[in-house]
Amino acid sequence: MSEKTFENADSQKPVKISRRRANRIAAMQFIYAWGVSPCEPEKMPETLFDFFTAQPEPREYYAFAEELATGTLQNIARIDEVISDCAKNWTLSRIARCDLAILRLAIYELLYRTDIPPIVSINEAIDLAKIFSTEDSHRFVNGMLDRVKAHLTRPLREAQK
Numbered sequence: 001m002s003e004k005t006f007e008n009a010d011s012q013k014p015v016k017i018s019r020r021r022a023n024r025i026a027a028m029q030f031i032y033a034w035g036v037s038p039c040e041p042e043k044m045p046e047t048l049f050d051f052f053t054a055q056p057e058p059r060e061y062y063a064f065a066e067e068l069a070t071g072t073l074q075n076i077a078r079i080d081e082v083i084s085d086c087a088k089n090w091t092l093s094r095i096a097r098c099d100l101a102i103l104r105l106a107i108y109e110l111l112y113r114t115d116i117p118p119i120v121s122i123n124e125a126i127d128l129a130k131i132f133s134t135e136d137s138h139r140f141v142n143g144m145l146d147r148v149k150a151h152l153t154r155p156l157r158e159a160q161k
Contacts, residue, residue, distance in 0.1 A: 020064065024105065024124055026055055027068035028132070032101035034073060044073065072108040079107045086147040098133045102141055110148055114160040118152055121145075 017025070030051050039047045048069060052062045072079065080092060083103055092100065106125035109116050122145045129138040154160055 019061070021124065021127075022057075023062055023065035024068065024128065025132075026052070026062050026065040027072070028101050028105050028128055030065070030069040031072055031104050032097060034069075035097055035101055035104075044070075068105060068108065068113075071112055072104050075108060075112060076104065079104050079111070082107050082111070082148060083144070086144050096133060096137065099129060099137050099141060102128045102133070102137075103144055106141070106145055107148055110145070110152060114154060117159050118149060118154065118156045122149065 030048070033051070034047075048066055049059075052059050052066055055062055083095070083100070084092060087095065095103070102125050105128075106121050109121035109124075110118050113121070122142070125145055126138045126142050129141040133141075149156065
């Protein structure tokens with residue numbers, strides 16, 4: 001699997017990021033951008049194409065990211081309902097936009113991507129929050145996803161076909 005290297009601001013050392021993580025980052029960034037400025041559903045294919053074509057790697061590299069972003073936004077109403085149900089005393093508008101994008105992506109994976117073990121989706125979301133959000137965001141994301149995880153009926157550490 002090819003890896004990308006990113007600079008880590010804390011250690012000043014390059015950090016290698018797997019292709020899957022790079023794809024999750026790109027998907028989260030697209031979901032974040034969509035949350036700031038949603039496009040019309042009929043413009044989604046063009047918007048996705050433009051976004052992933054503008055990324056540093058060839059568009060084919062981001063096939064997984066495009067699947068994640070498309071699936072998340074196709075199921076956004078249900079995903080936001082789950083977030084609202086799990087967010088005690090929080091409205092969607094109170095959740096930091098970056099955290100919301102991470103949660104939307106992770107909940108899509110938990111609910112709709114049975115080919116990904118739930119524990120992987122949760123750990124990836126926590127890591128994204130550590131990288132892209134505030135110092136305490138990973139705790140918030142973890143707590144929210146633990147509430148979602150409690151309602152899953154599939155094995156947490158296994159993918160299903």
